[in-house]
Amino acid sequence: MTAKSVQSSARRALLQLSLPPAAIIWIAVGLLLLLARSVSASFWELSHLLNVARQASALGILAIGQTYVLITGGIDLSNAMVVTLVNVVAATLLRGSDETLGGTLLICLGIGLLTGLANGLLITRLKVPPLVVTLGMFSILRGAAYVYTDGAPRGDISPALEFVGTGFVGPIPTAVIFWVVLTALAAVALQKTVFGRQLYAVGGNEKASRLSGVPADRVIVLAYVVSGLMAAIAGLILSGYAGTGTLTLGDGRNLDSIAAAVVGGTSLSGGSGSVIGSAGGALFLALLFSFLRFIGLPYTIQLMVQGLILAVAVYLHVRSQRAS
Amino acid sequence: MSSSVTTLTQQPFSVRSVTRLLGRIGPAYYALLILLIVAAASQERFLTGPNLTNLIRNSTVLGIVTIGQIATMLVAGIDLSVGSVISLTTVIAALQMESHPEATPGIVLLCLLIGLLIGAVNGFGIGYLRLNPLIFTLASGTAIQGLTLHLLYSPGGSVTREFRELSRGAIGPFDCSFCPGGTLGPIPYAAIYLLVLYVVGTWVLKRTVFGLAVYAVGGNEASARLSGLRTERIKLAVYILSSIFAVLGGLFLASRIGSGDPLVGDPYTLDSITAGVLGGTSLFGGVGDLWGGLAAVLTLGVLSTMLNFNNVSPFYQFIIKGVILIGALAIGYLRTRRKTV
Numbered sequence: 100m101t102a103k104s105v106q107s108s109a110r111r112a113l114l115q116l117s118l119p120p121a122a123i124i125w126i127a128v129g130l131l132l133l134l135a136r137s138v139s140a141s142f143w144e145l146s147h148l149l150n151v152a153r154q155a156s157a158l159g160i161l162a163i164g165q166t167y168v169l170i171t172g173g174i175d176l177s178n179a180m181v182v183t184l185v186n187v188v189a190a191t192l193l194r195g196s197d198e199t200l201g202g203t204l205l206i207c208l209g210i211g212l213l214t215g216l217a218n219g220l221l222i223t224r225l226k227v228p229p230l231v232v233t234l235g236m237f238s239i240l241r242g243a244a245y246v247y248t249d250g251a252p253r254g255d256i257s258p259a260l261e262f263v264g265t266g267f268v269g270p271i272p273t274a275v276i277f278w279v280v281l282t283a284l285a286a287v288a289l290q291k292t293v294f295g296r297q298l299y300a301v302g303g304n305e306k307a308s309r310l311s312g313v314p315a316d317r318v319i320v321l322a323y324v325v326s327g328l329m330a331a332i333a334g335l336i337l338s339g340y341a342g343t344g345t346l347t348l349g350d351g352r353n354l355d356s357i358a359a360a361v362v363g364g365t366s367l368s369g370g371s372g373s374v375i376g377s378a379g380g381a382l383f384l385a386l387l388f389s390f391l392r393f394i395g396l397p398y399t400i401q402l403m404v405q406g407l408i409l410a411v412a413v414y415l416h417v418r419s420q421r422a423s
Numbered sequence: 424m425s426s427s428v429t430t431l432t433q434q435p436f437s438v439r440s441v442t443r444l445l446g447r448i449g450p451a452y453y454a455l456l457i458l459l460i461v462a463a464a465s466q467e468r469f470l471t472g473p474n475l476t477n478l479i480r481n482s483t484v485l486g487i488v489t490i491g492q493i494a495t496m497l498v499a500g501i502d503l504s505v506g507s508v509i510s511l512t513t514v515i516a517a518l519q520m521e522s523h524p525e526a527t528p529g530i531v532l533l534c535l536l537i538g539l540l541i542g543a544v545n546g547f548g549i550g551y552l553r554l555n556p557l558i559f560t561l562a563s564g565t566a567i568q569g570l571t572l573h574l575l576y577s578p579g580g581s582v583t584r585e586f587r588e589l590s591r592g593a594i595g596p597f598d599c600s601f602c603p604g605g606t607l608g609p610i611p612y613a614a615i616y617l618l619v620l621y622v623v624g625t626w627v628l629k630r631t632v633f634g635l636a637v638y639a640v641g642g643n644e645a646s647a648r649l650s651g652l653r654t655e656r657i658k659l660a661v662y663i664l665s666s667i668f669a670v671l672g673g674l675f676l677a678s679r680i681g682s683g684d685p686l687v688g689d690p691y692t693l694d695s696i697t698a699g700v701l702g703g704t705s706l707f708g709g710v711g712d713l714w715g716g717l718a719a720v721l722t723l724g725v726l727s728t729m730l731n732f733n734n735v736s737p738f739y740q741f742i743i744k745g746v747i748l749i750g751a752l753a754i755g756y757l758r759t760r761r762k763t764v
Contacts, residue, residue, distance in 0.1 A: 221749060225753040225756050227749055228707075231700055232749055235746070238745030240745075242741030246736065246739060361558055368555075399570070399572040405566075406565035407566060409561065409565065410554070414548075414554060417553065
């Protein structure tokens with residue numbers, strides 16, 4: 100057999116299996132782990148892998164919200180600045196102690212909720228395209244973070260939040276527990292509830308879903324609210340890890356969350372995607388970076404590889420969609 | 424209202440046709456006009472030569488990049504890689520000119536070739552492989568950012584003295600290119616670049632077969648293909664143009680800051696999309712033009728000048744920019760809805 104015929108029969112076999120995209124990314128995670136192991140056994144140590152999972156958790160939580168929004172056919176670029184705003188607000192209010200923790204958490208979650216609500220209402224009521232609304236919101240939130248801190252963030256994160264960002268329950272990092280629980284909840288909500296089915300319906304064909312009685316506007320608003328809330332939670336976890344307020348904590352995380360969702364098989368044109376796939380996408384990206392660092396490639400090369408992987412992922416995704 | 428009835432029935436050339444004409448003018452022109460009046464009325468310094476020169480020079484990079492961004496938006500695309508291309512250009516120009524100052528023209532050519540190559544990759548992926556433009560240019564932009572940081576991790580290098588003149592020079596009776604802020608009288612080169620690029624760009628878009636094809640592809644890709652247009656090739660050309668304009672913007676920026684900076688281009692990606700949208704170009708393709716984009720670029724420039732004059736913290740600019748972006752499209756929607764109701 101020539102190489103080409105092997106290739107084509109392998110492809111046919113893959114097509115016949117017709118794996119869901121969510122499964123493909125988890126297989127990719129497994130392959131990456133095997134590759135990493137063959138390079139170095141110490142990469143394979145549980146403590147190291149759990150550390151990678153901890154690094155993936157904030158991205159994974161952001162990707163949950165992004166996935167909901169992408170399924171509706173939208174996009175959320177503002178989540179990165181929710182992270183930054185939550186971070187500087189939390190640091191300023193907490194000032195390193197747990198005294199004001201309850202109120203701070205409420206305010207931070209409120210920021211996420213209100214951002215999502217504003218995004219959703221502007222998109223559904225004023226028919227402004229999601230890209231523009233969330234891009235504008237990104238700018239507004241960035242301004243809010245700068246004005247609030249006057250360009251110089253103050254304060255520190257409290258011990259309780261630091262535990263969430265860096266602590267462990269038994270051997271498992273606290274952040275990972277948050278990620279897993281939120282992913283499980285979001286996956287069940289997506290697959291088993293009316294709201295979840297309506298999300299797919301709205302993203303697949305908005306007009307048809309409206310005609311068949313789906314409250315499309317409310318579903319879309321809710322998706323952005325979920326994304327805002329997830330961004331606030333991710334912001335709190337990242338704050339716990341960073342320990343202080345910084346105006347750059349959210350930078351690039353909007354595009355990273357889109358990348359995680361897309362690598363995990365969520366379509367940018369709406370109507371398809373899964374939270375489990377996006378979790379795989381977040382883990383895959385975190386593993387990849389960790390691996391590249393591990394073999395001594397500098398950050399700059401990591402960025403180049405990230406771009407390449409993303410391009411290949413969309414290419415494969417489009418190919419598989421066309422084949423089916 | 425009785426007056427509207429009279430205009431409807433009796434006067435063919437009337438208030439109604441004027442309002443219809445005014446309705447066709449995009450929000451960016453109104454915003455620019457109002458801002459200019461307010462600025463000129465509230466600040467006597469605003470209408471002085473040095474200030475206007477500065478305003479033009481500060482708006483040039485965004486003005487140039489927005490041309491390419493609008494072209495991609497016209498074919499229902501988007502180019503998120505322009506910011507990294509700008510950064511890469513400043514880095515290559517500064518590093519190469521520092522080590523080979525005599526080869527400045529060759530270095531400029533090299534930068535343009537790199538732009539051509541990047542645009543070709545973007546255009547191939549989006550046009551021929553039909554990959555999503557948002558995610559594909561995000562991917563290529565990330566890769567280019569990595570490459571840029573690899574070449575130069577923190578700002579450095581320096582461009583040649585002559586090359587600096589490209590952005591700082593001016594022509595006119597009182598030419599004084601080394602005076603701080605220029606002088607009253609001369610026209611900065613920057614204004615000429617912008618004018619030439621926008622005039623030529625508009626001519627290409629409105630008067631050539633290629634330009635009409637761009638609108639056709641953006642308006643309805645399937646019917647454009649069915650009527651014989653090679654949509655892949657048109658998209659390829661549009662993304663090449665977008666990267667080349669980003670390189671031109673990067674060269675101007677390198678000349679202006681005099682060195683290379685691996686992150687300096689970052690804000691221009693979103694700002695150019697903001698300018699395009701504010702200028703009336705649709706994200707869904709087929710609708711828009713360059714002049715609206717230029718009006719939007721200048722609006723943003725006048726706005727930041729005014730805020731500086733009034734000692735408003737520059738941080739508020741982020742908020743105002745966001746509100747303007749969303750507001751421009753929301754007003755457009757409310758206006759069309761009122762008409763149909």
